[in-house]
Amino acid sequence: VTGTSVGDRIGVAVTIPPLQEFVQRVGGDLVDVTVIVSQGDPHESRLTSGQVKAVAEAEMYAKVGSGIEFELLQLDDLLETNKDIVLVDCSEGVELIPMDGEHNGESGSPDPHIWMSPPNAAIMVRNICDGLVRLDPENRDYYLANRDTYIQELEDLDGRIRQSLAGVSKRTFMVYHPSLGYFAAEYGLTMLSVEEGGKEPTGDLTRTIEQAKENDITVVFTSPLSDPRPAEVIASAIRGEVRYIDPLAADYISNMRAFLDTLLEALE
Amino acid sequence: MGREVVRLEDVWVRYDGVPVLEGVDLTVEDDDFLGIIGPNGGGKTTLLKVILGLVRPARGKVWVMGKPPRMSRHEVGYVSQHSLFDPDFPASVWDVVLMGRLGRAGLFKPYSRTDKQKAEDALKTVGMLDHRERQIGRLSGGEQQRVFIARALVTEPKLMLLDEPTASVDPAMQTEFYELLENLKQRMAIVLVSHDISAVSVYVSKIACLNHQLFYHGSEEIAPEVLEATYKCPVQMIAHGTVPHRVLKEH
Amino acid sequence: MGREVVRLEDVWVRYDGVPVLEGVDLTVEDDDFLGIIGPNGGGKTTLLKVILGLVRPARGKVWVMGKPPRMSRHEVGYVSQHSLFDPDFPASVWDVVLMGRLGRAGLFKPYSRTDKQKAEDALKTVGMLDHRERQIGRLSGGEQQRVFIARALVTEPKLMLLDEPTASVDPAMQTEFYELLENLKQRMAIVLVSHDISAVSVYVSKIACLNHQLFYHGSEEIAPEVLEATYKCPVQMIAHGTVPHRVLKEH
Amino acid sequence: MLDALQYDFMRNAVAAGVLAAVACGIIGVYVVVKRVVFISGGIAHASFGGVGLGYLVGLSPILGAALFSLASALGMGLVTRRTRLPEDTAIGIMWAIGMAMGIIFIGLAPGYVPDLFSYLFGNILTVPFSDLVLMIALDAVIVVTVVLLYKEFLALSFDEEFGAVVGVPVERLYLLLLCLIALTVVVLIRVVGIILVIALLTIPAAVARQLTHDMKKMMVLATVLGALFAFFGLWLSYEFDVASGATIILLGGAAMLASFGFSGLRRVSGREAIVPADGGQRQDRR
Amino acid sequence: MLDALQYDFMRNAVAAGVLAAVACGIIGVYVVVKRVVFISGGIAHASFGGVGLGYLVGLSPILGAALFSLASALGMGLVTRRTRLPEDTAIGIMWAIGMAMGIIFIGLAPGYVPDLFSYLFGNILTVPFSDLVLMIALDAVIVVTVVLLYKEFLALSFDEEFGAVVGVPVERLYLLLLCLIALTVVVLIRVVGIILVIALLTIPAAVARQLTHDMKKMMVLATVLGALFAFFGLWLSYEFDVASGATIILLGGAAMLASFGFSGLRRVSGREAIVPADGGQRQDRR
């Protein structure tokens, strides 16, 4: 849990760090954002007393809404501490896609990583803005102006990604944790992933290695949230390298830009 | 003359295939005070456990008060050779003595007034009533032994089985203890296992020697040859030449 | 007459504040065969442990071969009262006997040819050479005891401490064992703790009675009064009236 | 802390702490005096197999844990009593096999296993009301059983052989006791997790033992101590935003060290001398 | 499987399995015959505190684990030998406190703790080459120490008192043995994880004990068995796509049950009768 609400600013609690930038950019000086799952994996459910305090003190809660395990399991309990809170579901209007079919198709649950596609991020920002306006109609114009500025930046990012990828012929990349499903779908790429359901990799690492070789993969992306060693095993088997991508970074736009650069290198 | 309280017929016990009791026949009547002597590993403790139904013989029949041993346990008192317990165990003397009433009180029920009265009487008998609140592990070995005897007494047994009850008791206390037995033997049959041939020969009314097989001597004198057969060695080693006589009773 | 191998001066030992040895003075010379008798808990085992340096006295001085006990351990052989070990332990008779050479062989080094030769001799002495490959836990109690005696012998001790070595040994084996001691006493000083007053009085050359205090009798006869003082009870209980005499030696 | 108590689930957490303290106070005393700490630990770890099975077949993991812990209680009871396997080896192996089964089951289960961590390490903050009801029921079972069979359990713990002689069905009672331990483990999993259950069973009883020689008083004291550890552990973890189960255990551990340090000091100063010089392998009079 | 061996990581895994088997074969024999299964389990779990500390202060977690496991080895050795705390209670408490410290440290550590689970459950498939070097070094330490002190460790395990009498520094050797166990635990953590270490230490030695009475042969056999369990466990886990550490343990467990079942049967048919009727609390001759 990071951040605290001070003075008469609106306290907003959000589930994951990228939402912090979304809310902060829309709310500007009028909001104070607290990230609930700032440490650890939102795919696990670890409720701490800090989170309890943060939610109790917030006026608005922005949830991802796409079926992140933490929200599925803990959010109802958390919100119980604050019955008057304004709950914003950021995924409203986002078209959910099923989890990476090859591995997890049978469970049929949606891929929760909606924010990793900038157009989805724009939808989420709109939802957040609507929530802030509902809560604080007096500053409606301020919020709308901020929203539009930020959405413009997101659109720039989107354009830049499309442009950069336009000339690239290699369209397949590999990531340890399948967090880039929406990104791949949006930009016509194919994501190969290693991990299944957050469990330790097993002997099917060999299949993944073969897959990587077939697709001429040279970079394995992984996140700081995952055990680096399986990615290293694959990278060394294909004589490639491991690159880090943090799907949970708080500085969303610059993080995505940096990711784009490494992705381009990987697709060379 | 008395009523038969224990009857063993051709009892065999093996541990891991090694026979410990070999065709033991034994009869104890309700006015008997039977002493059992024999070398280490001769099967004395095992014999008592057979009578208690703790060890089932491989062959042979056992009756206690005319019933199978496990049916008549509540009429049998037992003081075991080793009371292995944790010296820090959170139980008082009183708790321990009351355990003797477990079989009478019955599952799920608390101890009755009678149970407590009997426990008090038994503690008085062994002279430990003053120590009833003491933690059992904090008593000396001899005091503990008295408590265990009291625990065996409260069952109001018709048969009392004592397995080397004086081994951890000092000689002064031993004398007292044998005097206690002198009283008890009016009320119940007693079987006493002991290495202390002299004490046994002084106090008991019958002697049996056990070394896998039982040499039962009823109330006759024990001839040196019998002892030799039991211990399989010159008797001199055990009782330095002079076999304990009945005569010692008059000491 | 002989050289002094053990000297205790005013040794006190307390466990948790309770005195177990009270001002014990003792001298053992290199041709002594000292028997120590005394009631349970009298402190016999403790006294041996003091001589071995396993228990440090609260007060008093101890010399073994003129040195502190821990310095002269390699010249002392010891057979303990209880050899507590796991019957499934993966060690052969040979392994166990060689342990007696640990102090001589030194850390980090394997056993030498001499060590192995001594072990063989010791096993021959106790008549267990044929069993050298057997697993120790699979031997009978008496056989195990012989192995432990061999283990004590291979240290080539000048002083042998035996703590109730015949307790788990049957009478037949006991006789053999005492005959073995008869031979050994030519070569070393022996201290034998035993409850078996008769055996002690038959074989030993000096007797001491230990009941917290030590009543050391040199090589004189033990008077009944002395035994009474030691055991704090009528001697009749222990030896039915007739105190074991030296006379028994002639049996 | 007091302001936190306005929230339902904080009150639930406190209630869960107290209910757990009752179970571990009463059963923990038996665990400590009958020296079945490792059997209890084994039961707790084996229950992980049930958690995994729950995920795999879509059952409630806590139900799976209850099944596995009861089965392993009976298994360990019978194996350690009826066979000649060295007890520590047998328990250690069953312990690890239960855990390994859990891991395999979880690996086979579809999708994410999000609250695995909470089964391993517990989270008193997320005890749902339904679990409180379960805990009350289990506490009631434990209390009623122990009240009805107090004297038998005392005899069982003190001297099984004599118990058998006077006609107490010791083996069945022993298995019953292990089953009660299994139920307690299930109750405690929510609070401190599988891995730390062993501590909550042991620490309050071990501290209580330092303070009294009477088993009934020990149970009451252990319950009170357990409730105090739970309450203040919760408070500390709330104030410092750290894991609650671990804080409860560390608090208990500190209390334990304090009480043993204290009685240790008393003992050292009381004994005057006697250093069991090296090789004086501690002789357990048991 | 054979085709899988073309991959580096599979070859590393096999090598890690064999290196682990050497450590656990040799040290496991001492663990089993000296009956320190639970002390070993305690050391393993306490090492989790070091993993947490590593994350907290930015040290290598495996180094932290090594420090904590050595410290807890010495701590448990001294506490169980020098104090009068009941051994099971003392070990259980230290065990849980180590774990609880790990959890708290990890909670306090900044950022993510990515491979927590791999410390708990291990993953032989991702053992990097650098770890293999570490394992070779530790195996060398273990083998050299045991070769040099074989006769002393034998005496220590068999009869400490006599060892002391003939002048072996038993306490120091005992602590050294516990430290070797601690090192072994560190080696094994990569392979099967903290929670399953106890099994890999115990199972091969326990099975080997069924087959021989000679300690040296036991060590060789346990090593061979451990390597076989690791190899075939790896194979099975590869074929069926399940967790490798857990599969290795389950395979060992099955072998164990088979061997004990077999010797149990032999024993039952040999004994003819004697059922220790209820109350015949198993009398450990130890």
Ligand SMILES: Nc1ncnc2c1ncn2[C@@H]1O[C@H](COP(=O)(O)OP(=O)(O)OP(=O)(O)O)[C@@H](O)[C@H]1O
């Ligand atoms: N539970 C058991 N399992 C295997 N063997 C046993 C068991 N109990 C006793 N024995 C063996 O059976 C034999 C007889 O034992 P028992 O205890 O009946 O002898 P005892 O006459 O009472 O000896 P002591 O005088 O030493 O008390 C001994 O060799 C002993 O080792």
Ligand SMILES: Nc1ncnc2c1ncn2[C@@H]1O[C@H](COP(=O)(O)OP(=O)(O)OP(=O)(O)O)[C@@H](O)[C@H]1O
């Ligand atoms: N390690 C110990 N800690 C506390 N008390 C002890 C310890 N060792 C022995 N004692 C006590 O010291 C007293 C003397 O014990 P010791 O073993 O020396 O007696 P003993 O003469 O050898 O008796 P026995 O004939 O039964 O072998 C006993 O009361 C015993 O309980």
Ligand SMILES: [Mg+2]
């Ligand atoms: Mg006996």
Ligand SMILES: [Mg+2]
């Ligand atoms: Mg002694």
Ligand SMILES: [Zn+2]
């Ligand atoms: Zn994710």
